[in-house]
Amino acid sequence: MSDFQPVLLAGIGITDSFTRASYEERGGYAALRQTLTEKKPTDVIDIIKASGLRGRGGAGFPTGLKWTFLPKDHPGPIYLCINADESEPGTFNNRILMEEDPHQVLEGTILSAYATRATTAYIYLRYEYPASWDRMQSAIDECYAAGYLGNKILGSSFSLNIYLHRGAAAYICGEETGLIESLEGKRAWPRIKPPFPAVEGLFHKPTVVNNIETVACVAQIVRRGVDWFRSIGVPSDPANPRDPGSYGPKLYCLSGHVNRPGCYEAPLGITVRELIDRFGGGVWKNRKAKAAIPGGISMGILTEAEFDTPLDFSGPGKVGCLGLGTAAVVVLDETVSMIDFLYNSCRFFAHESCGQCTPCREGTSWSLRMIERIRAGKGRIKDLDLLLEIGTTIGMMPGTTICGLADGAGWPIKNTIKKFRDECEDYVKRTNPTGWMVNEPVPALAIVNGH
Amino acid sequence: MIAPRKILTAEMIAAIEALAPRYPDRRALTLPALHIVNDSLRYVPLEAVVEVAELLGLKPAEVQDSLSFYEFFHQDAPAGIVRAWVCRSISCALRGGEEVMEHLCRKAGVRPGETTSDGLLTVEVAECLGACDFAPCMLAGSTLYKNLTPEKMNEFLAHSKVSCHE
Numbered sequence: 001m002s003d004f005q006p007v008l009l010a011g012i013g014i015t016d017s018f019t020r021a022s023y024e025e026r027g028g029y030a031a032l033r034q035t036l037t038e039k040k041p042t043d044v045i046d047i048i049k050a051s052g053l054r055g056r057g058g059a060g061f062p063t064g065l066k067w068t069f070l071p072k073d074h075p076g077p078i079y080l081c082i083n084a085d086e087s088e089p090g091t092f093n094n095r096i097l098m099e100e101d102p103h104q105v106l107e108g109t110i111l112s113a114y115a116t117r118a119t120t121a122y123i124y125l126r127y128e129y130p131a132s133w134d135r136m137q138s139a140i141d142e143c144y145a146a147g148y149l150g151n152k153i154l155g156s157s158f159s160l161n162i163y164l165h166r167g168a169a170a171y172i173c174g175e176e177t178g179l180i181e182s183l184e185g186k187r188a189w190p191r192i193k194p195p196f197p198a199v200e201g202l203f204h205k206p207t208v209v210n211n212i213e214t215v216a217c218v219a220q221i222v223r224r225g226v227d228w229f230r231s232i233g234v235p236s237d238p239a240n241p242r243d244p245g246s247y248g249p250k251l252y253c254l255s256g257h258v259n260r261p262g263c264y265e266a267p268l269g270i271t272v273r274e275l276i277d278r279f280g281g282g283v284w285k286n287r288k289a290k291a292a293i294p295g296g297i298s299m300g301i302l303t304e305a306e307f308d309t310p311l312d313f314s315g316p317g318k319v320g321c322l323g324l325g326t327a328a329v330v331v332l333d334e335t336v337s338m339i340d341f342l343y344n345s346c347r348f349f350a351h352e353s354c355g356q357c358t359p360c361r362e363g364t365s366w367s368l369r370m371i372e373r374i375r376a377g378k379g380r381i382k383d384l385d386l387l388l389e390i391g392t393t394i395g396m397m398p399g400t401t402i403c404g405l406a407d408g409a410g411w412p413i414k415n416t417i418k419k420f421r422d423e424c425e426d427y428v429k430r431t432n433p434t435g436w437m438v439n440e441p442v443p444a445l446a447i448v449n450g451h
Numbered sequence: 452m453i454a455p456r457k458i459l460t461a462e463m464i465a466a467i468e469a470l471a472p473r474y475p476d477r478r479a480l481t482l483p484a485l486h487i488v489n490d491s492l493r494y495v496p497l498e499a500v501v502e503v504a505e506l507l508g509l510k511p512a513e514v515q516d517s518l519s520f521y522e523f524f525h526q527d528a529p530a531g532i533v534r535a536w537v538c539r540s541i542s543c544a545l546r547g548g549e550e551v552m553e554h555l556c557r558k559a560g561v562r563p564g565e566t567t568s569d570g571l572l573t574v575e576v577a578e579c580l581g582a583c584d585f586a587p588c589m590l591a592g593s594t595l596y597k598n599l600t601p602e603k604m605n606e607f608l609a610h611s612k613v614s615c616h617e
Contacts, residue, residue: 261585
């Protein structure tokens with residue numbers, strides 16, 4: 001760790017880091033030139049498989065393996081979609097990569113397209129990132145001018161076009177089949193799988209969806225090699241033959257109650273405590289930390305006592321969280337009410353549920369109404385158990401929804417009520433001293449919604 | 452059939468058609484077309500939905516179905532000259548996001564979702580703007596306002612020339 005040098009963020013702070021000239025001064029596009037002349041697409045897939053790279057967008061699926069799911073000898077077209085609909089609360093590493101070093105993203109995109117034999121790549125970019133849009137479009141224009149995009153790239157037989165596609169502020173478009181539906185011009189309702197996108201995706205054609213940070217990693221792995229990537233992070237657990245390990249550097253987004261919020265690159269496996277102390281300058285206002293989100297709000301919550309959990313792909317799961325997610329760490333200090341935290345989380349998911357699956361649509365809305373009722377001093381102890389029931393019954397894991405949004409909605413509820421049960425009960429008893437033990441149904445309050 | 456009074460200008464249609472070669476299916480132009488209309492009119496009236504549908508070879512209901520999903524495009528009246536999105540997600544809420552939103556609404560005399568009577572500003576809530584390193588933050592037009600305080604909100608209002616209450 002002490003001798004770790006940032007690679008994905010190496011360009012940050014350099015003058016004009018977003019230009020092709022700057023990226024090439026730092027060694028950019030050399031790997032692309034070499035690959036197009038010396039390597040076959042299957043060689044690139046083999047490199048990425050051997051590296052152990054797992055998708056950085058949240059699910060952590062092995063990238064090389066995902067690519068091999070494409071049908072062999074398909075007549076085409078095959079599509080590559082780059083997921084830049086970064087909407088998980090607390091997450092902003094894609095924004096920084098696109099704004100500060102867009103050519104690293106594009107080199108990775110071109111290499112990924114070469115590996116998957118895609119001739120068209122769409123970058124689905126969220127509406128909320130106008131600065132990223134401008135930087136990415138300028139970088140794409142520079143690539144066409146330099147012969148890195150278009151027909152017969154660098155004299156090879158490989159052709160590729162990259163297009164930006166603007167979203168319209170919907171969290172669900174970050175789900176890969178929701179993204180595909182949105183790109184096709186429909187409402188962004190996630191698809192039932194199978195068929196998986198690799199078999200039938202965008203415009204009914206084989207499709208790979210990869211995250212911005214994932215393709216940035218692809219660029220660095222092809223340039224620096226498999227051994228470099230595997231020398232960083234947490235090796236697979238020898239006792240678990242199904243553990244693919246957590247290799248490589250990761251961009252951790254640190255925000256909330258720390259002195260220096262920011263995006264920091266560290267080897268996979270750093271702990272929340274190390275992030276706060278080494279990068280975040282400690283908890284703000286000389287306060288103590290109470291809890292932290294380990295990887296975007298969907299992943300649930302860690303208590304302060306769990307801050308030594310390694311933030312690799314399997315770490316957060318060992319303390320009851322959903323997973324590493326986007327590795328966005330949000331720190332809550334000792335003054336934060338967990339009921340307020342839960343309210344914020346429930347409001348987010350009630351707003352962003354796409355409405356397709358009843359358990360998610362109704363469950364997220366019902367949980368918000370219950371939390372509002374608790375905050376209005378009309379909560380009952382029974383409500384905590386009802387919330388817990390919602391949290392454990394909506395989602396892909398209990399098998400009641402098509403996509404994982406509902407799992408993400410349920411996890412903060414489950415974690416908060418299990419890990420902070422005493423505080424939640426105290427809140428209910430304190431704010432509703434005469435009614436907390438009541439069991440009859442209580443009318444719901446009207447939802448305040450200004451969007 | 453072409454509607455007698457066109458909402459879509461020749462420029463808008465040209466901008467939409469310029470994107471057509473990017474997609475194998477014209478339905479994929481739905482969102483880009485709606486953005487082109489919205490960028491210019493600050494809303495997408497129902498008449499524009501009908502015309503976009505005609506242009507793309509779709510039924511108006513198909514375009515309206517997608518449009519309404521996003522809750523992004525205003526339809527009844529144009530949004531304000533500046534659309535201010537104040538983030539309310541967790542990282543901003545922890546650092547005073549709700550307080551700066553309240554301040555903005557009180558000063559501008561509107562509730563979230565409303566436009567000031569002078570038509571200059573629409574205030575809206577946003578879910579995570581992806582700028583948590585600058586929480587609390589707001590996206591107004593294409594400008595990201597960082598590390599907001601009530602004082603910075605006052606500066607923003609003065610800059611936008613919105614007539615303030617109080």
